[in-house]
Amino acid sequence: MARTAKKNPVDRFFSVMTAAAAFSVIVLIAGILYVLVSESSLAIGRFGVWRFLSSTDWDPVRQSFGALTNIYGTVLTTVLSLAIAIPLAVGIAIFVTEISPNFLKGPIGAAIELLAAIPSIIYGMWGLFTLSPIMSTYIEPFLKKIFSGVPLIGILFQGTPMGIDILTASVILSIMIIPFTASISRDSFNLTPAVVKESAYAIGATRWEVVKNVVIPYSKLGVFGGVVLSLGRALGETMAVAFVLGNNHRITTSLFDAAATITVTLANEFAEADSDVYLSSLFYLALVLFVLSFITLAVAKFFLLKAERKYSR
Amino acid sequence: MTREQIRKTEGFIALSLSTLAALGGLFWLVFILGDVLVHGIKALHIDLFLNDPAPPGVDGGGLRNAFVGQLLITVCATLIGVPMGVLGGTFLAEYARGRKIARLISILADIMVSVPSIVIGTFIYAVLVKPIGHFNGWAGAVALAIIMIPVVLRTTEDMLSLVPWTLREAAFALGAPYYKVITQVVYRGAATGILTGVLLSIARVAGETAPLLFTSFNNSFYSLDMKQPVASLTVTIFQYAMGPYDNWHAQAWAAAFVITIFILILTITGRLIIKWRYK
Numbered sequence A: 001m002a003r004t005a006k007k008n009p010v011d012r013f014f015s016v017m018t019a020a021a022a023f024s025v026i027v028l029i030a031g032i033l034y035v036l037v038s039e040s041s042l043a044i045g046r047f048g049v050w051r052f053l054s055s056t057d058w059d060p061v062r063q064s065f066g067a068l069t070n071i072y073g074t075v076l077t078t079v080l081s082l083a084i085a086i087p088l089a090v091g092i093a094i095f096v097t098e099i100s101p102n103f104l105k106g107p108i109g110a111a112i113e114l115l116a117a118i119p120s121i122i123y124g125m126w127g128l129f130t131l132s133p134i135m136s137t138y139i140e141p142f143l144k145k146i147f148s149g150v151p152l153i154g155i156l157f158q159g160t161p162m163g164i165d166i167l168t169a170s171v172i173l174s175i176m177i178i179p180f181t182a183s184i185s186r187d188s189f190n191l192t193p194a195v196v197k198e199s200a201y202a203i204g205a206t207r208w209e210v211v212k213n214v215v216i217p218y219s220k221l222g223v224f225g226g227v228v229l230s231l232g233r234a235l236g237e238t239m240a241v242a243f244v245l246g247n248n249h250r251i252t253t254s255l256f257d258a259a260a261t262i263t264v265t266l267a268n269e270f271a272e273a274d275s276d277v278y279l280s281s282l283f284y285l286a287l288v289l290f291v292l293s294f295i296t297l298a299v300a301k302f303f304l305l306k307a308e309r310k311y312s313r
Numbered sequence B: 001m002t003r004e005q006i007r008k009t010e011g012f013i014a015l016s017l018s019t020l021a022a023l024g025g026l027f028w029l030v031f032i033l034g035d036v037l038v039h040g041i042k043a044l045h046i047d048l049f050l051n052d053p054a055p056p057g058v059d060g061g062g063l064r065n066a067f068v069g070q071l072l073i074t075v076c077a078t079l080i081g082v083p084m085g086v087l088g089g090t091f092l093a094e095y096a097r098g099r100k101i102a103r104l105i106s107i108l109a110d111i112m113v114s115v116p117s118i119v120i121g122t123f124i125y126a127v128l129v130k131p132i133g134h135f136n137g138w139a140g141a142v143a144l145a146i147i148m149i150p151v152v153l154r155t156t157e158d159m160l161s162l163v164p165w166t167l168r169e170a171a172f173a174l175g176a177p178y179y180k181v182i183t184q185v186v187y188r189g190a191a192t193g194i195l196t197g198v199l200l201s202i203a204r205v206a207g208e209t210a211p212l213l214f215t216s217f218n219n220s221f222y223s224l225d226m227k228q229p230v231a232s233l234t235v236t237i238f239q240y241a242m243g244p245y246d247n248w249h250a251q252a253w254a255a256a257f258v259i260t261i262f263i264l265i266l267t268i269t270g271r272l273i274i275k276w277r278y279k
Helices: A009-039 A041-047 A050-054 A068-099 A102-117 A120-147 A153-157 A166-190 A194-202 A207-236 A262-272 A276-312 B003-043 B046-050 B064-095 B100-113 B117-129 B137-162 B165-173 B178-206 B233-242 B246-277
Strands: none
Touching: A009 A041, A009 A276, A009 B064, A009 B100, A009 B117, A009 B137, A009 B178, A041 A050, A041 A276, A050 A068, A050 A276, A068 A102, A068 A166, A068 A207, A068 A262, A068 A276, A068 B003, A102 A166, A102 B003, A102 B246, A120 A153, A120 A166, A120 B003, A120 B233, A120 B246, A166 A207, A166 B003, A194 A207, A207 A276, A207 B003, A207 B117, A262 A276, A262 B117, A276 B100, A276 B117, B003 B246, B046 B064, B046 B246, B064 B100, B064 B137, B064 B178, B064 B233, B064 B246, B100 B137, B117 B137, B137 B178, B165 B178, B178 B246, B233 B246
């Protein structure tokens, strides 16, 4: 590959420049990890690893910090939002690939992708001003009326619906991640060879049976990768939830309670941290989030690559 | 019911549900965009662009500082992020084409595209704010640039890979060194694609708020000094929307409207270019 050309000094310079730019990605990731670890070393030294992760303390006055309330909020909103988003996103993908007439495929796909382009702060603000009042006056009282008497599920719907709570945050988060999941699922569905689908139709399968028994099994790797990718996105989403989650460092069981995620805590408290331990604990939280989302995204990438290899065979 | 009827009913129900899901997706889009449009246009006024903010609680005033600051930060981020991204992508697609290291960097860049932007904010705070002692515009620009790099890098890599290898061979045959082949043949072939990547990456960072919260912070005065805190539209929206005053809320809607329109135009332009060029 043009080995001789490399002897040219300008070419050598240019290749070194490009290499430096490319390696900046590795340097940045390593740098972020290093800086976050060294900045949180004070908190790591004081609270340890397991104690920090398992403590529900978040008390700037007594300078005692633990991550559990934040992790709990992050995991809870993420899981809830995925539970809402996945069925909708897969439904959208099925509609776009299998049901919709051809002239609608482009526009609907584009519309869903525009939803992905809207910045998260717009979602957050819209959630605060528009969705939250709707949730607190109509949807949440309705849910409370139905479910609060039911054993077990009932505890999820206790308290006064205020609109600034886990449920509202999860709904907004789900609206935000639907486009990611939907467009990756659509792309995976589209890769199912027409011949395979046609064979299923030929033996008399209905359209839904083709989707259920041919398309989904064939593309499940890609869809799963898309879901995990959305999970990674949801874990780190800040502004969409910062407006409507409150900032409440308690473990609560009701979806109508305010909570805190790692991102919301960082957004609200980072610029105001008034002591070294406080700031260091916030860096520690950022480190936990970075590691958590990096692993999630790496897993997603692994499955997407595996899917890609499978389809290209 | 016969078995056929059961199968048909089941199919009908499932497909209806998918159709409903698609309608639901469109419903949210229309709902959110419509809401931003209605509230935004109501609050849109020429003063918004020409005046600086009034003191809290006083009516009137504008967001000139935030518009200018946002532009400043975004332009600086683009000036840092785009060259890095394009050069990096060039390395992956040309000098290191097919090597393991190119594959690794490409995968890492893909992961980095989705790394929480607030984490990048904390990183930049530690590197560029804490040592200097105060929030500054450059920190915000660098934070946004870090978000841009992997996006531009990956698009550049993909677009350069689309340029046929024979085209390079033709240039090599004329005796051109590799850098000339890249800058004068390959870049020209992939220019539209790279430009699209740049547009989309600008659209991506223009709406970022989290990495600016504790880097460029906010400034209620008009300032072009990147060494000082610089206002941005997104941080201003956050502050105003969470604030107690009605005219703050109105201005937040107006700012949200402007930024959404800007980003949608960039995104749609980018997609149209791709559609038009790479059918």
